[in-house]
Amino acid sequence: MTGSIFNIPFLAVAALIGIALYIIISQRNLIKLVMGITILESGVNLFLITLGYRAAGITPIYTHAPEGVMVLPVPQALTLTSIVIGVATTALMLSMLVLTYRHTGDIDSEKSRRMKG
Amino acid sequence: MDTLVAHSAVLIIAIPLLAAFLTPLISRASEKARDIFVITSLAFVEFLVIILAKDIYLNGIHIYTLGASSPTLTIPEHYMVPVRIILEVDAMSIFMGIISATVSLAAAIYSLSFMKRETGGDRFYILLLLLVAGMLGLEFTGDMFNMFVFLEILSISGAALAAFRTRFADAVEGGFKYIVISAVGALVILFAVGIFYAPNIICST
Amino acid sequence: MSKIVRTISNLLILFILTFGLYVIMHGHMTPGGGFPGGAVVASGIALLIVAFGSHHVQKTLKEHHFAILKSSGLLIFIGLAFGGIGAAFFYNFLVGSPIFGHIPPYGPNPGDVWTGGSSTIMNIAVGIIVSAGLSAIVLVMALATGKER
Numbered sequence: 001m002t003g004s005i006f007n008i009p010f011l012a013v014a015a016l017i018g019i020a021l022y023i024i025i026s027q028r029n030l031i032k033l034v035m036g037i038t039i040l041e042s043g044v045n046l047f048l049i050t051l052g053y054r055a056a057g058i059t060p061i062y063t064h065a066p067e068g069v070m071v072l073p074v075p076q077a078l079t080l081t082s083i084v085i086g087v088a089t090t091a092l093m094l095s096m097l098v099l100t101y102r103h104t105g106d107i108d109s110e111k112s113r114r115m116k117g
Numbered sequence: 118m119d120t121l122v123a124h125s126a127v128l129i130i131a132i133p134l135l136a137a138f139l140t141p142l143i144s145r146a147s148e149k150a151r152d153i154f155v156i157t158s159l160a161f162v163e164f165l166v167i168i169l170a171k172d173i174y175l176n177g178i179h180i181y182t183l184g185a186s187s188p189t190l191t192i193p194e195h196y197m198v199p200v201r202i203i204l205e206v207d208a209m210s211i212f213m214g215i216i217s218a219t220v221s222l223a224a225a226i227y228s229l230s231f232m233k234r235e236t237g238g239d240r241f242y243i244l245l246l247l248l249v250a251g252m253l254g255l256e257f258t259g260d261m262f263n264m265f266v267f268l269e270i271l272s273i274s275g276a277a278l279a280a281f282r283t284r285f286a287d288a289v290e291g292g293f294k295y296i297v298i299s300a301v302g303a304l305v306i307l308f309a310v311g312i313f314y315a316p317n318i319i320c321s322t
Numbered sequence: 323m324s325k326i327v328r329t330i331s332n333l334l335i336l337f338i339l340t341f342g343l344y345v346i347m348h349g350h351m352t353p354g355g356g357f358p359g360g361a362v363v364a365s366g367i368a369l370l371i372v373a374f375g376s377h378h379v380q381k382t383l384k385e386h387h388f389a390i391l392k393s394s395g396l397l398i399f400i401g402l403a404f405g406g407i408g409a410a411f412f413y414n415f416l417v418g419s420p421i422f423g424h425i426p427p428y429g430p431n432p433g434d435v436w437t438g439g440s441s442t443i444m445n446i447a448v449g450i451i452v453s454a455g456l457s458a459i460v461l462v463m464a465l466a467t468g469k470e471r
Binding site: 017051 | 289301
């Protein structure tokens with residue numbers, strides 16, 4: 001494959017997002033659907049961190065720092081925010097699944113079609 | 118009045134947030150105090166939106182920088198690009214802000230007698246105030262990542278409100294479908310924001 | 323769970339809570355901060371729930387304790403954000419004052435805990451909010467799915 005060795009994280013992002021979209025479309029068990037959304041969120045977070053790489057960079061911490069250019073810290077702050085949002089979304093989806101199981105006794109997307117759409 | 122107009126772009130977003138955090142304390146006193154508090158804060162937001170709209174019509178775009186030593190200082194000394202979170206209010210934003218504030222005030226007034234029959238307590242009003250803060254933040258923000266953050270606040274509060282009456286199975290199923298579709302859509306928006314950010318990085322690979 | 327698991331988790335919970343407090347307090351010098359430190363504390367509470375069972379833990383740590391902690395953390399955060407409203411919202415008005423007000427030197431240096439101003443206190447508030455919130459979520463889900471057996 002052409003290009004340098006620093007393209008490997010981008011290939012990992014593509015693989016994660018592709019697998020996650022396939023899981024979301026094709027699984028019937030609703031807990032596996034929530035797992036697919038978590039994998040999609042991990043893929044997008046990895047993409048945001050990989051954008052900030054500078055060649056031969058060190059970690060952006062000022063305490064006892066060695067010499068050299070630092071990698072960009074702004075995408076890391078954005079990724080931390082996105083991880084927090086992902087935790088909140090996952091918690092809300094799982095709570096709604098617990099309530100659905102208590103009403104219908106079955107976690108299957110073919111059975112939760114009371115609203116027809 | 119002049120300082121109120123200068124700070125009003127951020128007070129419109131911060132006052133529903135402050136009211137949402139104070140509502141559990143106030144509802145320990147009595148239910149009537151909580152109702153009056155929610156209606157008063159939403160009415161104050163409506164008043165601020167109207168005076169900000171009049172000022173934008175006369176004087177142009179408002180810019181507000183969070184955390185600087187004065188609200189319009191976007192580029193501090195020795196810097197070459199704008200830093201910090203910037204709110205930018207122009208005519209289109211304040212038009213949507215007037216619609217959002219008016220509809221929220223009407224919804225809160227009409228929900229007072231409806232919520233007397235429900236058993237959710239004060240959680241309905243906390244979620245409604247968070248929804249209003251998310252909507253107004255989405256309209257007044259100046260950069261794309263803040264748009265994503267406020268969009269997620271909006272969708273989580275909206276899905277929790279859609280599934281509020283948990284004794285009906287239809288409501289919970291509707292809320293679940295809302296949160297799944299909204300979460301996937303917002304993650305794809307974040308991916309697009311990342312692609313927008315990439316060509317502007319000066320990289321020496 | 324068996325007696326070995328209960329004894330070891332009784333011993334380990336001290337170290338987990340101390341490490342979580344360390345990550346929260348040193349958020350402005352080392353990686354971490356409010357959210358990861360709060361998640362570490364919540365995972366310590368989750369260890370207690372798995373080892374002892376949710377009914378036993380619920381006799382001591384009730385849900386309204388977590389609600390009070392969460393509300394007070396949120397009010398500290400939004401109160402500090404409104405504190406600098408004379409200049410702008412979220413203005414760091416504690417720089418130069420004796421509360422967390424030292425000014426750090428430029429460049430690489432060994433860190434000083436007493437820097438940061440109001441953002442360090444906001445870090446502590448976010449740590450309280452996240453640890454109380456995530457622990458409440460884990461406890462309520464364990465209670466809700468435990469009764470249906």
